[in-house]
Amino acid sequence: RKEVEQDPGPFNVPEGATVAFNCTYSNSASQSFFWYRQDCRKEPKLLMSVYSSGNEDGRFTAQLNRASQYISLLIRDSKLSDSATYLCVVKEGGGATNKLIFGTGTLLAVQP
Amino acid sequence: DTEVTQTPKHLVMGMTNKKSLKCEQHMGHRAMYWYKQKAKKPPELMFVYSYEKLSINESVPSRFSPECPNSSLLNLHLHALQPEDSALYLCASSRTGKASNTGGEKLFFGSGTQLSVL
Numbered sequence: 001r002k003e004v005e006q007d008p009g010p011f012n013v014p015e016g017a018t019v020a021f022n023c024t025y026s027n028s029a030s031q032s033f034f035w036y037r038q039d040c041r042k043e044p045k046l047l048m049s050v051y052s053s054g055n056e057d058g059r060f061t062a063q064l065n066r067a068s069q070y071i072s073l074l075i076r077d078s079k080l081s082d083s084a085t086y087l088c089v090v091k092e093g094g095g096a097t098n099k100l101i102f103g104t105g106t107l108l109a110v111q112p
Numbered sequence: 113d114t115e116v117t118q119t120p121k122h123l124v125m126g127m128t129n130k131k132s133l134k135c136e137q138h139m140g141h142r143a144m145y146w147y148k149q150k151a152k153k154p155p156e157l158m159f160v161y162s163y164e165k166l167s168i169n170e171s172v173p174s175r176f177s178p179e180c181p182n183s184s185l186l187n188l189h190l191h192a193l194q195p196e197d198s199a200l201y202l203c204a205s206s207r208t209g210k211a212s213n214t215g216g217e218k219l220f221f222g223s224g225t226q227l228s229v230l
Contacts, residue, residue, distance in 0.1 A: 032216030043202055043221035044155065087154060091216030097167045098143060098209050098217045102154035 003027060004090050004103035012109045017078045021106045023071045023088030032091035033064055033071050037084045038105065044087055047073075078110045115139050118203050118222035126230055127193060133225045135186040135203030143209025144186040145219065146178060147202040155202055161186065162209030193229045200224045 006023045013019045025033075033050035048055065050062040050071050061074040071088055088103035116137045125131050135144065143162045147155035160168035161180040169178075175197075177189040186203055202224045206217040 031211065034216075034218060043223050044219075045221070046218050049218065091211065096211055097160055097162065098206055098211055099157060099160065099168060100216060100219060101157075104154050 002104070003092075003101045004088055006086075006088050006103040006106045008104055009107040010109050011106065012111060013078055014111050015078055015080060017110075018074065018076045019078055019108065020072055020074045021086055021088075021108075023073075023103050025069050025071070025088075025090045027090075027092065028066075028069060030069075030090045030092065033062075034089040034100070035060075035062060035071075035073050036087040036089055036102075038087055039084045044102075047086070075108075078108075080110050080112060083108055083110045116203055116205055116220050116222035118201075118225050120225060121223065122226045122228075124228045124230060125190065125193065127195070129193075130189070130191045132190065133188040133201055133203075133227075135188075135222055137184055137205040137220070137222075139205060139220065141205035141207055141220070142183050143206045143217070144180060144183075145204040145206070145209075146176075146186070146188055147204060147221075149200045149202060149224075159188075160209055167209060190227075193227075195229050198228045200226050 035047040036044040037047045038044040048057050050064050054063045059076045063072045085105040085107050087105045092099040119134045146158040149155040158172045159178045164180050175192050179187040203222040204219040
């Protein structure tokens with residue numbers, strides 16, 4: 001089983017739609033969680049950290065469910081500019097070094 | 113614009129060549145990373161330097177040799193690469209490279225070097 005798994009998509013949604021992505025992780029000792037966004041042929045960029053109580057940043061909401069070992073990202077009112085690959089990132093549990101493991105990514109295509 | 117600068121942006125090399133990838137950051141970070149990313153795949157960790165010491169080597173073949181001259185600079189020396197090593201090589205930095213009680217540190221990526229090995 002992969003350490004961090006995501007549905008690769010693509011998710012094709014119309015502008016204005018709400019879309020949600022899930023991500024599961026295998027190591028129950030994992031401590032920190034992030035969502036990164038990667039545009040085609042560009043570097044990954046931090047979208048948001050994921051906190052235990054859930055957190056929101058504008059149209060984006062992240063949730064963490066430690067019991068079920070999954071993380072979610074909700075995007076409301078999708079924009080064309082939201083089209084990208086969304087990478088779930090987990091800090092490997094138990095280690096003293098900041099080793100971040102990337103999920104396979106979910107491709108989002110927002111249609112006009 | 114990214115605050116982590118990588119050069120060159122593109123590199124084509126033969127299997128007998130020796131080349132180096134360079135990375136620089138001026139955010140005062142003490143940790144730097146090399147990731148490798150193949151098309152339609154996630155970034156895969158290669159090396160981590162924390163306070164100029166190599167703290168993680170993910171069993172990377174010796175034809176890849178990292179070097180961290182100081183906390184702002186990171187190099188990746190390439191020698192006798194194979195065509196399957198063609199990929200996007202991403203450099204990243206973070207504050208310390210060490211996990212804390214509050215968890216992991218976010219990474220700041222450079223724009224990468226697209227490497228083709230012929």
